[in-house]
Amino acid sequence: MKPYDYLIVGSGLFGAVFAHEAHEAGKRCLVIEKRHHIGGNIYCEEINGINVHKYGAHIFHTDNKKVWQYVNQLVEFNRYTNSPIANYKGKLYNLPFNMNTFYQLWNVRTPAEAKAKIQEQCKEYEHITNPQNLEEQALKLCGKDIYQRLIKGYTEKQWGRSATELPAFIIKRIPFRFIFDNNYFNDSYQGIPIGGYNRLIDALLENIEVRTGIDYTEHRKELDSLAEKVLYTGCIDEYFDYACGHLEYRSLRFDHKLLADVEDFQGNAVVNYTDRDTPYTRIIEHKHFEFGKQPSTVITYEYPDNFEQGKEPYYPVNNENNTQIFNRYQELAQQQKTMLFGGRLAQYTYADMDDTVAAALALWEKEITVTNN
Structure with a gap:
């Protein structure tokens, strides 16, 4: 018998939810993470008492009551409502497009x-x-x-x-709201975990063995031998050594700044800069996600970036060519008897956090059904 039932590659939201469910069912799990922290892109770093979203703004929102109840049984959420502002050449506009x-x-x-x-x-x-x-x-x-x-x-x-x-x-459609309402999302449930997203990941991975700073691709044979099955949440083209070609992504670059003598920089969590000449797409002021009253503030300039090896792949480039490449990788993935693939990178998709949770729960339900039969 191998030491673990499941090796989970990646400690982001998808991997953490799957690991949590497997652990609750009595399965032996090992989670490995390439970065030196857990949580994937929802990881927060505390700076001067402010939970800084290190990899861009993350706002949990959903119409799925089951998913909302699931995350709220683990951590308490605040009542944050996403109401971004657009700055076009110094003039401010409310988003989404409303009265x-x-x-x-x-x-x-x-x-x-x-x-x-x-x-x-x-x-x-x-x-x-x-x-x-x-x-x-x-x-x-x-x-x-x-x-x-x-x-x-x-x-x-x-x-x-x-x-x-x-x-x-x-752009399939442009949503217009003919009411005075700056709530960006129409979903019934919305908020930020009180104390930041690390608390959600910590709750999901409680009592589960986690090893950080481990690159799966460099030690695949050795790591695969530790578990009966492997859940892989990384880039699917990387897993298959780019046998069907490279999938295209867009990346992002973040410039975090502590403003020690500034209490409030922009009065809002997210301000988008919509003119072409401003090099960044938005400025994030993190304290506003949790209604912070700290005497200082932390802001992040978010820059779009070309993707290349060594950078984080954030957005898939969904065109006909990439879809064809991904479909070939999916066919290869389905032939892997002891491998499971899940998450935005393995599925080559952009996924909101609620969809990620729902997909991880669905994969576990499918897996436990197969196992029990």
């Missing part, structure tokens, strides 16, 4: 006035019957003011290319 935004853009005060203005702007582009790129699609959906001030620059920075070079399907 506050329309008032700031056009000085309109009623839903009827706002709808009429949008229709007027869209009419200029009604000749575009089959949008060939993101720019044409956006102009057809929202007109020039919203597109040029709040979509174009931010999107071009995010993807590292002109909007005319991006596929139209990236």
Whole structure:
């Protein structure tokens, strides 16, 4: 008999939830992590009493009551509501696009006035019957003011290319709200773990053996021999040594700054910079996630970045070529008898945290059903 039932590669949210469920079912688990801390991209570092989201802003939101109850049985969540601000060349606009935004853009005060203005702007582009790129699609959906001030620059920075070079399907629709409501998410449940996300990961991995600073790819044969089955949450193309080609990603770069003599830098957790000339896409002020009253503050400049080996892959580039490559890797993955694949990197997808929790729970349910049979 091998020392462990499951080796879990990666201590992010997916791996931690799976490990928790397996441990609760009496399975022997070993979690390994390449970084020198657990938690993956939801890891927080405490600086001057502020929980700093080291890998970008993470706000837990969901309509899935089962998932909300699941995480709340582990840690208590606060009532944080995501209400980002857009800064376009010094002018501020509320997000998502709602009556506050329309008032700031056009000085309109009623839903009827706002709808009429949008229709007027869209009419200029009604000749575009089959949008060939993101720019044409956006102009057809929202007109020039919203597109040029709040979509174009931010999107071009995010993807590292002109909007005319991006596929139209990236913007399928533009959600307008004809009410004065700055709550970015429509979900029923929303918040941040009180004390930061480390408390959630710590609760999930309580009493489970975890080893950090271990690169699975460098010690795969030795590590695989320790467990009956392996859950792999890393990049699927890396696991198969890029046999079907490299999948494309976008990366991010974070510049964290402690402002020791500043109590409040921007008055909001997230401010997006939507003009093309500002090199970063947003500034995050972390204390606002937990309504902090500390005398100092920590801000993070978030920069889009090209992905290359050694950088963190954040966003998949979902186009036809990458989809075909991923499908070939999926076929290979299904042939692995003792391997499980899960999480955003192994599934080559962008996943919100609630979807990640739900997917990990579903994989465990499937696994325990197979095991019991």
